[in-house]
Amino acid sequence: MDLLSKAALNGAPPEELESLPLPDEFLAGHLRADDAESLADAVDKDVRRTIRVGPVPMPELAPDEVVVAVMASSINYNTVWSAMFEPISTFTTLRRFARQGGYTTRHDLPYQVIGSDAAGVVVRAGAGVRHWRPGDHVVVSPAYVDDQDPGSHDDGVMGEHLRAWGYETNFGGLAHYTVVRASQLVAKPPHLTWEEAATITLCAGTAYRMLVSDHGARMKQGDVVLIWGATGGLGAYALQMVRNGGGIAVGVVSSAAKAEVLRQQGCDVVIDRREIGMGDTADPSADAAELGRRLGRRIRAEIGEDPSIAFDYVGRATFGTSVHVVRRGGTVVTCGSSTGYQHTYDNRYLWMHLKRVIGSHIANLQEQSACLRLFEQGRLVPVVSRVFPLESVADAARLVQENQHIGKVAVRCLAPCDGLGITDPAARARIGEDRLTAWRQYATAPTATGAGR
Template structure:
């Protein structure tokens, strides 16, 4: 791609000027190859190396169809679905692409021998397809990752219930870890003017997921005064859960795996923090047997931090490793709300602690457009802040994904695409200055290695 392309798009003064910039026939993207999809078949998931599956190469530029937009991607971010994609687990994503392609019409383009992955972006609208009214070339946008046609009645009360909803960049092609991306117009939202490209790209998927999981009536419906136990509180999802709990008048009880991550939670304003490594919690005696004594010890520690109260809400996403403890420690009538299973999908728990104490388990998955818009609105207004800790160039996306896979990260890991360096894209420096400390909470102190 012409190195002057990005500069021309950023400098263009209006929609007509952006529309006059020629769109390149090929663009650079982080891709998986269909020929590689069985490369890890005999290797345990924990030992797989995602960087070996990821390739940065040029692919043909798709033409936006009705209701679609082509975006010049300035920056993106990695998520756990990026990790799963690159590990070809639990199934290779090419099965998703083929299934989508069978729905016909424009969807057929998504079945390629390559998969451009990535479910976050911040960038500039280049082109729009027929029927797009809200957005024009030159608009600075972020994208949320729900791809849905809304042609089934089940989706019209909550689009996440639509049987044809998919996660863009995971179950569809042409994702955000690239110089260009193809999205539906109903994925787009305004970019926060006080954030850089890489900061603005990082909240999308996790911020919207957490909003639905904690705040929305489709999730836990968090209320003022609730105690919220948050697993992985310094990670991508957990760091937003802490912010929502504090912003909503709840009390976060943060569970982390190191003293450094505990300090990050305290910088966000949390007071109740449990370092599970320092306190040596081991919820499994072996691969098949959980240890209820550890559940009880964990529950007692939570009560010490809350003045004798159990969690009203348990914010779950680790899955197998922690789920038995989560069901046990939730208060009578409380809620375990889950959106993922990063440590394993097969959950085990003692059902007596669920039914006899009238607890409930709620499953949530990403967010509908309304929920994503509300979550983004809080970012735009400076109420919820990005949790970006480190940013890599697109050529090093394999390292970025491996950081998540090995849990070496805090908050979110960003990726520069068309942006040549960090720091660009800020349009409101005054608002930025007011929130600069919060924006930088997850970055390492000056002079320290990332």
């Protein structure tokens, strides 16, 4: 560990952090361009074959950027896509980004530092940064927004040049240091540990935009919300938001063990997808209308009505069923598509029943700020189940790739152990240690693989 990272970890004042030099290189989980074809013909595209951990050079800092000493990060499914080089190689994306010129050319390198979550300490601020300084504790939003793009001034993520940091850019969060735009920063909730805070922005922010924001489904009290993959990172945060907002949560999962997790977390209706014919060996092109009828009967038997909203990040395996099962005038809000991007559905159920499909991607900075406020109030809590050291990041990503996880999988970067980073112990005590760490009990829960998460 270099002097600057030691100082950041020990809470050094801004003046000391500014006086210490940035290291020439740092440890990072990364991909190599030379490996981009290595999984092309593989039946099992095992991400452990392509994710490396080793030193990379410190990039130059742009005027609107900061350097963050990363205490912890987490695994998201976009890291799995990156490491499989699907649907296209991330190095193709980086080359396209670099064509914008200027500081973007730094991103076109023979390696990519991956990861779209981070919590840490600002250690450098560019000349154009106004609201952040060394020593600030922050979390990083994955929305890499171009503030000179007209669309960004209507909604930060509507700009033509929006990118997902650590997926469509270089210098991601699974590393000892990351370089990010100042417009990606939100103050870290002071009662959370580094690893807890590092699992929030991508999944909780995305779920907030999908369900709560004016740009999403605009969930109301009493809305019945179907949540596919309700024990995954996105689903677990969606479940909390539905319950907080007075909705009725219907969670669909892939195993009896995950179903039990949902019951313990207070989900109103719990469905093991195998019960409706969506087991691991099910044909993904199966009749979505028939699956929708089975699912609808089950939901109506429990609640008496069809879902108002379907929260669908699973994609190909579930989307047609989502379109079928939501009520007349209902909404399917979608992102991600971890089982495949090519969705098929019967358009009659969309058009003749006046349903809506809303595409959603990340969250803008205001939405991230509003979401983090809910954590500070204790209305939302982290869903960390397991924590890996950076040296084992490939194993952590493989766990997510195989859907053998529950909640969020965190990765310690500079933090030497769990439990560090709490600066408001009184707030933590008020919210309750048991609530904040409730998902840790699921670290070794047996799970199932396949569609539906």
